[in-house]
Amino acid sequence: MNKFKRNLTGALAAFPLSVLSVAIGSAYAQEETAESKPKVDLGIKSPIEEVLILGRLQDSATDVIGERMDQSVAIDIITSETFSRTGDSTVAAALRRLPGVTLVDDKYVYVRGLGERYLSTTLNGAVVPSPDLTRNVIPLDIFPTSIVESLSVQKVASADMPAAFGGGHVDIRTTGIPAATMFNIELSTGMHSGSDGDFMSYNGGGDDNMGEDDGTRALSPVLRNALSTYRGNFSPFSIQEAQPGITTAEAEAVNRDLATELFRDITINDESGQKDLGVELNAGSVFDLWKGIELGVVAGGSYDRQWRNADTVQRSFSDPEEQVKFISDSTFTVDLTGTLGFGLRFNEENQINTTSIFIRNTDDTVSINNFFNANDELSSGRGQRYTEFEYQQREVTINQIHGEHELGFETIEALELDMIKFLEGLTVNWYYSDSEATTDIPLDLRINAFTTADPVTGETITTTVGSQDRNAAQYRFSDLRDDVESYGWEATFPIELDKFDIKLIGGAENWEKVRYFEQLRFNLGAKTEERAEFSGPLGVLYSDENVLDPDFGYAISVQDATSSYFAANRVSAGYGKLDLTWDHTIRFVAGVRGEDYQQVNLGWNPNEFDGSPIVGLTQAFNQLEAQADYSNGNPVSQFFEDATYSDSELFYSAALTWMVQDFWAQDFQLRASYADSTVRPDLREIASSSYLDPITDVSVNGNPDVVPSTLKNYDLRAEWFFSNGDNFTVSAFYKDIKNPIELFEAAAADDNIAAKIHNADSATVSGIEVEFLKGLGDLTRVLDPFYTQGNFTVMDHELVTGNNADSPTNDIRGLNGASEYAANVLIGFDSYDSKHSATLAYNVFGERLYFAGRNGSPDSFEQPFNSLNFTYSFYPTESLTVKFRAKNLLNEDFVIQRTTTDTDGNASDVDIIREERGQTFSLSLKYSY
Numbered sequence: 001m002n003k004f005k006r007n008l009t010g011a012l013a014a015f016p017l018s019v020l021s022v023a024i025g026s027a028y029a030q031e032e033t034a035e036s037k038p039k040v041d042l043g044i045k046s047p048i049e050e051v052l053i054l055g056r057l058q059d060s061a062t063d064v065i066g067e068r069m070d071q072s073v074a075i076d077i078i079t080s081e082t083f084s085r086t087g088d089s090t091v092a093a094a095l096r097r098l099p100g101v102t103l104v105d106d107k108y109v110y111v112r113g114l115g116e117r118y119l120s121t122t123l124n125g126a127v128v129p130s131p132d133l134t135r136n137v138i139p140l141d142i143f144p145t146s147i148v149e150s151l152s153v154q155k156v157a158s159a160d161m162p163a164a165f166g167g168g169h170v171d172i173r174t175t176g177i178p179a180a181t182m183f184n185i186e187l188s189t190g191m192h193s194g195s196d197g198d199f200m201s202y203n204g205g206g207d208d209n210m211g212e213d214d215g216t217r218a219l220s221p222v223l224r225n226a227l228s229t230y231r232g233n234f235s236p237f238s239i240q241e242a243q244p245g246i247t248t249a250e251a252e253a254v255n256r257d258l259a260t261e262l263f264r265d266i267t268i269n270d271e272s273g274q275k276d277l278g279v280e281l282n283a284g285s286v287f288d289l290w291k292g293i294e295l296g297v298v299a300g301g302s303y304d305r306q307w308r309n310a311d312t313v314q315r316s317f318s319d320p321e322e323q324v325k326f327i328s329d330s331t332f333t334v335d336l337t338g339t340l341g342f343g344l345r346f347n348e349e350n351q352i353n354t355t356s357i358f359i360r361n362t363d364d365t366v367s368i369n370n371f372f373n374a375n376d377e378l379s380s381g382r383g384q385r386y387t388e389f390e391y392q393q394r395e396v397t398i399n400q401i402h403g404e405h406e407l408g409f410e411t412i413e414a415l416e417l418d419m420i421k422f423l424e425g426l427t428v429n430w431y432y433s434d435s436e437a438t439t440d441i442p443l444d445l446r447i448n449a450f451t452t453a454d455p456v457t458g459e460t461i462t463t464t465v466g467s468q469d470r471n472a473a474q475y476r477f478s479d480l481r482d483d484v485e486s487y488g489w490e491a492t493f494p495i496e497l498d499k500f501d502i503k504l505i506g507g508a509e510n511w512e513k514v515r516y517f518e519q520l521r522f523n524l525g526a527k528t529e530e531r532a533e534f535s536g537p538l539g540v541l542y543s544d545e546n547v548l549d550p551d552f553g554y555a556i557s558v559q560d561a562t563s564s565y566f567a568a569n570r571v572s573a574g575y576g577k578l579d580l581t582w583d584h585t586i587r588f589v590a591g592v593r594g595e596d597y598q599q600v601n602l603g604w605n606p607n608e609f610d611g612s613p614i615v616g617l618t619q620a621f622n623q624l625e626a627q628a629d630y631s632n633g634n635p636v637s638q639f640f641e642d643a644t645y646s647d648s649e650l651f652y653s654a655a656l657t658w659m660v661q662d663f664w665a666q667d668f669q670l671r672a673s674y675a676d677s678t679v680r681p682d683l684r685e686i687a688s689s690s691y692l693d694p695i696t697d698v699s700v701n702g703n704p705d706v707v708p709s710t711l712k713n714y715d716l717r718a719e720w721f722f723s724n725g726d727n728f729t730v731s732a733f734y735k736d737i738k739n740p741i742e743l744f745e746a747a748a749a750d751d752n753i754a755a756k757i758h759n760a761d762s763a764t765v766s767g768i769e770v771e772f773l774k775g776l777g778d779l780t781r782v783l784d785p786f787y788t789q790g791n792f793t794v795m796d797h798e799l800v801t802g803n804n805a806d807s808p809t810n811d812i813r814g815l816n817g818a819s820e821y822a823a824n825v826l827i828g829f830d831s832y833d834s835k836h837s838a839t840l841a842y843n844v845f846g847e848r849l850y851f852a853g854r855n856g857s858p859d860s861f862e863q864p865f866n867s868l869n870f871t872y873s874f875y876p877t878e879s880l881t882v883k884f885r886a887k888n889l890l891n892e893d894f895v896i897q898r899t900t901t902d903t904d905g906n907a908s909d910v911d912i913i914r915e916e917r918g919q920t921f922s923l924s925l926k927y928s929y
Contacts, residue, residue, distance in 0.1 A: 072579060076098045087869050089144060089146075090141045091143040091145060092139070094145055097824050099793050112735070114817075114818070116137045118168075119168055123435075124173060124402060124431065128484060130437055131439045142394060147300070154168060155731075158675065166711055177286065177343035178296065178298055180285070185280070187278070190923065191276065199273045201270075212360070223262075228609070232607030233558060259556035262475055273307035276307075278305075278924070281301055281302070284341075293346055298343075299340050300339045302335070302337045307330070308329075308331045319377070323372060323377065327369045331364065331365040331366075332365075334362045348408075350406065358397050362391070364390075365390045367389075370458060371384055383458070385460070386449075387447040391444075393440045403428075433484070436481065444475065447538060451463050463535060470523060470526075471557075473524040477519065478519045490506070501584075502579070503579035507574070508574045513570075514567075515566070522558055524555075561605050562604075566600075570598045576591060578590050590654045593650070593651045597649075598646040666722055671719070676712060679708060698753040699753075699754045706741060710738045711738075724775065728773075734765070735766070739760070740763040742799065744801070760801050764796075764797065766797075767794055769793045784832075786828065789825075792823045816850075817848055819845045820847070822843075822846065823842070823845075836874055838873070847862065849862075885920075888919045888920065
């Protein structure tokens with residue numbers, strides 16, 4: 001906690017006092033001239049009778065109080081106004097403002113110390129696919145906040161939530177049909193402190209500015225057909241087998257012709273880049289059709305592009321001074337979003353809405369990695385270089401239809417069905433969702449080279465591409481498709497008996513996911529005795545002239561494609577709940593959920609033409625043939641059985657709430673709850689093949705023996721809601737996990753790092769969360785325009801590794817990605833005349849485990865990142881908004897550390913990874929009607 005106090009104190013000390021003093025002075029001057037403080041009646045339908053409050057964000061925070069109080073279990077909500085005030089542009093960045101929530105790799109959300117696998121996500125209540133190459137979870141940086149109306153985070157499991165519930169459940173609620181005609185357009189620009197020079201670039205395609213490859217980089221149809229023609233092998237011998245009668249020299253010429261089909265226009269240019277550019281447009285209206293029936297329509301779109309440079313230094317633990325990597329990246333990013341929605345409102349009790357969303361996120365990256373290893377140390381002046389090109393295009397397409405229906409007085413009267421009046425109050429909500437996520441990587445290229453370098457600084461002097469390396473250029477073409485169809489319904493029937501309000505709730509959900517991943521790999525290199533080495537621009541070295549020249553000896557080869565796979569899973573669920581409230585004081589909710597779950601994962605090799613492309617199936621057939629008596633069963637059946645997992649289980653939950661008024665605050669609630677839940681392995685994790693983990697960047701081996709984790713969740717929460725809009729919440733939680741699924745380091749050759757998925761023995765997580773919103777006018781009238789909002793979390797977590805892990809350094813340790821504390825503090829200002837607002841937002845998390853050590857090597861920990869962002873908005877008219885944002889004011893870096901001890905027992909921290917994040921500044925102009 002001492003480190004926490006130092007971090008928080010340092011951040012508050014960095015508060016721009018000049019801005020604060022100007023704001024206070026402005027507020028004081030306005031207070032002297034204002035006759036009275038303006039009041040806003042929010043009209044919230046909740047036990048709070050009337051709320052008088054000043055400020056846009058305070059309004060927004062108070063708006064959600066009613067929903068929070070109505071929920072049977074504890075939830076946290078963030079609205080679009082909060083996104084706007086804090087400057088968070090993605091759902092992932094916005095969620096870190098909530099208590100107990102931290103962000104990993106800028107895309108994965110950890111709730112209450114539990115990793116991204118313990119978080120379930122829906123969009124408007126429906127399961128949606130993931131464009132992540134290796135995970136079943138959704139990287140939440142893909143969703144821009146521009147399409148979001150609010151985010152709901154439920155931290156306590158209930159029967160209506162998916163059983164795969166660990167740390168919490170996030171429901172992304174998109175912008176709905178407007179109540180009246182609306183139109184807005186926003187233009188923005190910006191800059192990044194570390195990206196104010198030249199950028200590395202190359203000649204790409206004609207549609208790069210729209211984030212789409214036009215086929216320039218894509219796998220050539222000629223190569224695709226050649227794989228079939230030459231049965232996955234481009235060697236001269238295989239070519240001669242397919243084309244009898246040709247000579248070896250002619251077969252080599254065919255091979256070189258195939259090599260020219262690879263994208264090789266890879267000379268790196270210095271690109272001046274452009275300033276950040278963003279455009280957002282939204283419009284909508286409502287039309288009266290007939291007898292009060294209304295048709296609503298809303299459409300929107302956004303476009304953002306930016307250039308970024310990033311420098312990273314990575315050091316080995318064994319010899320950090322000599323074995324080091326210097327990495328420079330340049331990335332051109334394009335984000336494109338489109339939304340379309342229709343709504344048909346029959347009356348206040350019945351409506352049907354549709355939502356269609358298209359999201360594209362594209363990163364075009366050039367990277368130079370100069371490194372020195374155990375064979376070529378820094379002091380030797382000899383090094384190696386990887387020059388890498390990656391074009392990754394992620395897209396998500398979602399189409400949903402959902403309805404809300406109530407058999408109320410108005411509906412019964414309109415239908416003239418008095419005979420069903422006994423069903424008055426019955427509500428039915430339903431949805432259907434069909435969605436697809438894709439990730440296309442038409443260019444993933446690594447060029448291996450040798451360098452001479454300054455033995456002190458590592459600065460490169462010369463670079464050469466080895467002529468003896470047939471694998472100098474390594475190409476990978478990746479294609480992922482993830483399709484999800486989901487649908488469900490929920491019915492609620494209210495019963496009133498004297499002092500009892502009873503709700504009978506039942507529902508069902510079904511979803512099916514099918515995932516296809518194909519990765520094809522090729523190598524290109526030269527081998528000649530006459531020319532010992534090559535140097536010069538890469539586009540020249542790999543030009544058609546050189547590749548086709550037999551003196552250079554260029555050749556293309558096909559690598560294995562066993563990282564490809566098919567996967568699918570299916571969930572059929574039904575649930576029931578009893579919601580009972582006595583005298584508006586005691587509320588008890590109990591529920592049960594039943595789920596049938598099925599999952600299958602089959603690795604395959606698309607280049608296998610002489611046996612089964614299903615990885616491992618050929619071996620099963622061979623074993624079957626060798627054991628004709630079938631004395632040991634059918635190995636083929638056993639193979640498919642090992643690749644499939646299914647279970648059927650019941651999950652129970654219960655919650656008790658005590659509600660009272662005038663207990664310190666106007667409204668008070670005390671909640672206690674318990675729930676069973678599970679966490680199942682991802683689709684890739686039950687396959688025996690390996691994949692590259694995007695967080696740790698290590699090779700991960702799947703494990704068919706992994707079983708789901710089971711969790712027991714306990715939660716206690718006290719909430720105070722004050723009449724002036726202030727609120728205060730304290731929560732305590734405890735989770736007991738059996739068979740937690742964790743990543744453990746495994747044995748690997750040389751300097752490589754490998755990992756494997758295993759079930760640990762057990763884990764526990766416990767903690768306390770504090771959340772508050774407070775206007776500062778109670779301290780002094782000068783501070784009337786100011787308020788503060790924030791939350792703090794303190795946690796304790798422990799993992800017992802068990803017998804499955806391979807020689808872990810610590811048999812008892814913390815959970816991956818979990819920290820001991822997290823804090824969010826926000827100070828806001830809203831002027832009396834409503835023309836100015838400002839927000840200073842601080843976020844920090846404690847040290848968290850990045851990668852656990854093995855065989856005595858220490859664990860690696862991600863260091864606290866003190867994030868301080870500032871947003872200022874000016875409203876010259878009711879229609880215009882000018883906004884300035886500044887991010888990472890403390891100029892923090894991303895740092896991974898290990899602690900080493902020398903022969904004298906002195907401990908020191910080594911930065912295994914240090915990546916510059918830099919500061920971002922942006923300015924936008926928005927017109928609203």
